[in-house]
Structures are given as C-alpha cells and as structure tokens.
Amino acid sequence: MQATFTAFIGQHRLASGAAGDVALAVKRAGSQPDQPIIIFDDGTGRSIDFDLRGEDHEVLARLTKLMPPPPSTEVTESPSEPRGRGRPKLGVVAREVTLLPRHWEWLNAQAGGASVALRKLVDEARRASGDKDRERKARDAAYHFMSTMAGNLPQFEEASRALFADDQRRFTGLIADWPTDIRDHIVKLAYSDRA
Incomplete structure (x- = not known):
C-alpha cells in the first residue's frame, strides 16, 4: 500500500x-x-x-x-554478500532468540522443530492482534495530527481522552465545532479503517 x-x-x-x-x-x-x-x-x-x-x-x-x-x-540475493544461516531466497533471516530451557524443550517437541513452531506462533499472534494493532496505529496518527493542528482548540483535552478511550461518539461530538477540514481529517485518520 x-x-x-x-x-x-x-x-x-x-x-x-x-x-x-x-x-x-x-x-x-x-x-x-x-x-x-x-x-x-x-x-x-x-x-x-x-x-x-x-x-x-x-x-x-x-x-x-x-x-x-x-x-x-521477490527476494534477490547479492552474490557479494556472504551466505549466512537461514534461507535467503525465501526471505528467511537467521537471528538470535533468547528463551528459557522449558521454552526450547516445548519448541523442539513441536512438529517441524523450533523454527516452524515460532513462525506459526508469530503468524497466529499477528492475525489475532491485527485489528487492534491497526486501531492503535490509526488512533496514534490521529492524535499526532490533532496535537499539531488542534492543540489550542476548545475541548482538545477532553477530545484526546475520548479518542484514547475509543469513544467515537463522544469524540466526534467534542470536535464538531472545530474547523471542518481539520475535524474531517482527524476522523479519517482515526476511523476510516473501521467499517
């Protein structure tokens, strides 16, 4: 995108x-x-x-x-770079992960080994928290814009609280009298990804 x-x-x-x-x-x-x-x-x-x-x-x-x-x-491998661990052509990069022995035991007991189990866990966590992550990112973007463009407008503090409380109805009510383009852009940043 x-x-x-x-x-x-x-x-x-x-x-x-x-x-x-x-x-x-x-x-x-x-x-x-x-x-x-x-x-x-x-x-x-x-x-x-x-x-x-x-x-x-x-x-x-x-x-x-x-x-x-x-x-x-598409992943390309530069011939001048030394070949490391992992599968560079597939985009797999080797990095260090520090876990307790009981975590390593559990990972190694999983089908496919530790690497496969970790990738599955990460993918599952990304799917599970995807919507929350997008909402947090949208809220943060709206707040940064709002701080710059509307920090001195009436109800700014209360609107900020409503934004972070995810109270869309109260938030839009508090900013209703703000300049149209500023208000509309804040709402777009904060809520456009929600259907």
Missing part, C-alpha cells in the same frame, strides 16, 4: 495523496507568511518536510530517493 500525505495551509486542506502530488501542490501554493503550510504523513500523523527546491522533476526525483516504492515480494 502506497503512503499518503496531506498538506494543510492554515486550517484548510490543500492537497492529499501520493508524496509527489502533495509536494507539487505545496510548491505551487507558494509561501504565504500569514498561512503556514504543513505536510503530514497520513500513516503516522506527524509533520514531514519535503525539499521543494528546483524544477518539478528535481523535487520528484528527491522524493523518489526518500520514499522508494514498497518492497517487492
């Missing part, structure tokens, strides 16, 4: 989308002394700076270096 970004000029949303699209929109908007422009990474809710110097193609080239495309699922 491609990372998305949103730029605000003052309290109004200027652009949202891929890094290149947002960077060029910000560049075209120029600087306005009374209206600061802030770019946010939608995945984290944190502000980010883009280097907007030069021609459009130079800006885009720099962004490509900073934000390469998502990694390919």
